[in-house]
Amino acid sequence: xxxxxxxxxxxxxxxxTDKVLTLYAANLGKIxxxxxxxxxxxxxxxxxxxxxxxxxxxxxxxxxxxxxTQVETIEPFAALRDDLDRLSRAVYVCELxxxxxxxxxxxxxLYRLLLATLRRIAERxxxxxxxxxxxxxxLDALGYRPELEECVAxxxxxxxxLNYWTAAGGGVVCPACRRDEMAxxxxxxxxxxxLRLHLHGRFSDVSRVRVDAELALELERALGEYVRWVxxxxxxxxxxxxxxxxxRGVAHGIEPRxxxxxxxxxxxNAED
Ligand SMILES: [Zn+2]
Numbered sequence: 001x002x003x004x005x006x007x008x009x010x011x012x013x014x015x016x017t018d019k020v021l022t023l024y025a026a027n028l029g030k031i032x033x034x035x036x037x038x039x040x041x042x043x044x045x046x047x048x049x050x051x052x053x054x055x056x057x058x059x060x061x062x063x064x065x066x067x068x069t070q071v072e073t074i075e076p077f078a079a080l081r082d083d084l085d086r087l088s089r090a091v092y093v094c095e096l097x098x099x100x101x102x103x104x105x106x107x108x109x110l111y112r113l114l115l116a117t118l119r120r121i122a123e124r125x126x127x128x129x130x131x132x133x134x135x136x137x138x139l140d141a142l143g144y145r146p147e148l149e150e151c152v153a154x155x156x157x158x159x160x161x162l163n164y165w166t167a168a169g170g171g172v173v174c175p176a177c178r179r180d181e182m183a184x185x186x187x188x189x190x191x192x193x194x195l196r197l198h199l200h201g202r203f204s205d206v207s208r209v210r211v212d213a214e215l216a217l218e219l220e221r222a223l224g225e226y227v228r229w230v231x232x233x234x235x236x237x238x239x240x241x242x243x244x245x246x247x248r249g250v251a252h253g254i255e256p257r258x259x260x261x262x263x264x265x266x267x268x269n270a271e272d
Contacts, residue, residue, distance in 0.1 A: 147171030160189035167229035
């Protein structure tokens with residue numbers, strides 16, 4: 001038996017009444033555990049094992065999977081479930097962490113980052129800045145820090161002009177090195193500056209910057225592209241965020257980005 005605080009990243013149904021939970025535990029990293037009978041109406045565990053719940057788990061070592069014996073909720077994060085904008089961002093960060101990390105790779109910094117990010121998404125009016133900050137911190141923590149100071153091709157210091165962003169190249173490429181055949185997107189001097197602040201600053205520094213919709217979208221596209229390149233596949237819940245935005249008509253008149261994925265996840269199937 002062991003006890004650990006953890007955040008539920010996702011859950012999937014197994015058997016008639018059970019669920020397998022993917023947890024991100026404080027000092028254990030990502031682990032999977034079975035919550036037996038949790039889909040029965042009278043389960044004591046139900047209500048404590050929903051995705052994004054922060055709880056203390058009592059677990060028993062099992063033959064293949066460990067078994068949840070007791071759960072005590074620390075933070076239910078109800079605010080994340082009551083609002084589609086918040087929910088879509090929270091599902092996205094949980095999915096991102098799940099897909100970026102290997103099981104049993106302990107990283108207390110990432111645990112704290114996830115917790116802080118969920119709290120920010122639950123409490124703040126601007127739900128996107130916490131996601132951008134999380135993406136950059138996650139990339140940095142796992143060794144994928146993008147190059148934001150020098151051109152990735154010629155290694156000269158970047159001038160504050162319109163440069164180009166290349167996910168495959170690992171950062172910014174200068175106008176002189178840009179080739180037509182490269183998969184690049186223009187990136188403004190302000191966007192590069194703001195990305196640097198995401199990388200080196202604290203969240204309080206980043207959240208103080210006034211960001212207009214166009215700049216916010218530039219950052220979202222650059223980091224999103226980088227994340228997808230690292231994962232070599234689309235992040236399913238990014239399409240969910242886009243679907244929520246379309247529904248609300250808050251896409252700022254800009255076409256939703258092409259994520260190459262048409263079946264937008266819903267809150268219901270994000271849980272499975
Ligand atoms: Zn160059």
